[in-house]
Amino acid sequence: MPVAISRVAIASAAFALFAASSSGALAQKKYDTGATDTEIKIGNIMPYSGPASAYGVIGKTEAAYFKKINDAGGINGRKINFISYDDGYSPPKTVEQARKLVESDEVLFIFNPLGTPPNSAIHKYMNSKKVPQLFVATGATKWNDPANFPWTMGWQPNYQSESRIYAKFLLKEKPDAKIAVLYQNDDYGKDYLKGLRDGLGAKAASMIIAEESFETTEPTVDNHIVKLKSTGADVFVDIATPKFAAQAIKKVAEIEWKPLHILNNVSASIGAVIKPAGFENSQGIISATYLKDASDPQWDNDPGMKQFYDFMTKDFPEGNKLDGSTVVGYGVSQTLVEVLKKCGDDLTRENVMKQAASLKDFRTEVLLPGIMIDTSPTDFAPISQLQLMRFKGEKWDLFGDVISGDVGG
Structure with missing residues (x-):
């Protein structure tokens, strides 16, 4: 009997020691370079x-x-x-x-x-x-x-998802479109272009009639815009970062080219692109978005956007809430x-x-x-849905449903 008790006691003690060490391990803080207690x-x-x-x-x-x-x-x-x-x-x-x-x-x-x-x-x-x-x-x-x-x-x-959404829109609304593409000559521009081609599928070869690439070292894209207008295209797909997108919008208006203008989301900021390019030059441009637009009064009483407006007022007063960035x-x-x-x-x-x-x-x-x-x-793609929008007056108007343009890695 005493032997049995001692065995139970030993087992209990061992278990208690194990539990203590386990809970200690669980509570232990783990850091890599760059992290500390503070x-x-x-x-x-x-x-x-x-x-x-x-x-x-x-x-x-x-x-x-x-x-x-x-x-x-x-x-x-x-x-x-x-x-x-x-x-x-x-x-x-x-x-x-x-x-x-x-x-x-x-x-x-x-x-x-x-x-x-x-x-x-x-x-x-x-x-x-x-x-x-x-x-x-x-x-x-x-x-x-x-x-x-x-x-x-x-x-x-991702850019291919977004471009596929534009392709879906064109196939439905303008299946006989003659498309001219301006794109930045790097991985970003080529990714968008691939998505557009893939989204158009078999019709890509007949619908895309011109592609013009530009380098970010060029001072302006004006000559590319003039060249694209001369092709007779009635759809202009504008794959450019803000500086060049604003130039393109201005030039399209200046030479009185009247295509359906599709602008990539990365340059859809009203503060950084549309306003500098001129509201009058931007009417009817189509883009896609996944974020609420701080310049759109429909979000004025939205609880999430109220928090954003408060942040801009109190914590980042020098920032421009109209800049989508x-x-x-x-x-x-x-x-x-x-x-x-x-x-x-x-x-x-x-x-x-x-x-x-x-x-x-x-x-x-x-x-x-x-x-x-x-x-x-x-799946390392956190956001894969967007909604189309059209520029009207001084703001973007959302239209249609939230669309997924999912593309695997």
């Missing part, structure tokens, strides 16, 4: 100068949002240290800044670096270092490739905060990617109604 160090690369400098406001919006979060106590008690560098939209400079952030500043990850050519330049580097390249600010389809690039994830709808910066920052909250005390790079790849029906309230953020270990 700080989460995040890197960012933006074109504050150069041909895509209109997008620099995204980084400024993010900095203001993270300051707001820090002022409220941070995330799980940790303050965000947001380090943002300028690359001038120049891929060699992007490489330099990424190395600085990873190897010198020792950030936990790089968040929302902007531009397809810049991100392409650091794609392999980030994955070889196993440092997250998270929620990149470009819709290139290749960011959704978890099998080959498990450390890179996009955020916005401020809404982008706000929405993607909210998504990152959700991921970091889900990480808890496990702030390893692996867990950051794990949580980013397990978002289910998440909404930042600047998304259009009906659009959700969903990811999985095999």
Whole structure:
């Protein structure tokens, strides 16, 4: 009998010791470089100068949002240290800044670096270092490739999805269209063009009658617009970043070309593109969106947009709420905060990617109604739905249903 009691006692003691050590392990904080009990160090690369400098406001919006979060106590008690560098939209400079952030500043990850050519330049580097390249600010389809690039994830709808939606619209509304395409001669422009061709399918060869590419080093796209008008096209697909999109809208009006003008979402900002190009020159332009438009009075009493307006007034008063890029910066920052909250005390790079790849029906309230953020270990495309819109007066009017243009990686 005493032997039996001692065995039970030993077993109980062993179990108690195991339970204590297990709970200790569960409660243990786990950090990679860039995270501590008090700080989460995040890197960012933006074109504050150069041909895509209109997008620099995204980084400024993010900095203001993270300051707001820090002022409220941070995330799980940790303050965000947001380090943002300028690359001038120049891929060699992007490489330099990424190395600085990873190897010198020792950030936990790089968040929302902007531009397809810049991100392409650091794609392999980030994955070889196993440092997250998270929620990149470009819709290139290749960011959704978890099998080959498990450390890179996009955020916005991919360019091919968006182009397929335009193709669906044209096949239905203008099946005999003669389409002229202007596109930026890089991965971003070619991705949109591929989506358009694929979406038109067998009719692409007969419907697309002209394609003109341009370099971001060119001062203007005016000569390309004149050339495209001469083809007799009645649809103009405008795949350009803000500076060149504004030039194209102006030139189309100046030479009195009257095509159906389809403008890619990345240049649909009223503040950065439409207003500078002239409201009178922009009537009837068609684009697609996934975010609420801060200039649209229909959202004035929307609870989510009221929070955005409050943020702009209190935390980013120098920002322009009519610039769609401020809404982008706000929405993607909210998504990152959700991921970091889900990480808890496990702030390893692996867990950051794990949580980013397990978002289910998440909404930042600047998304259009009906659009959700969903990811999985095999699907790194958080947003895949958009809604068409037409420019009228001084604002965009949404029309039709929310459409999915899903494209795999």
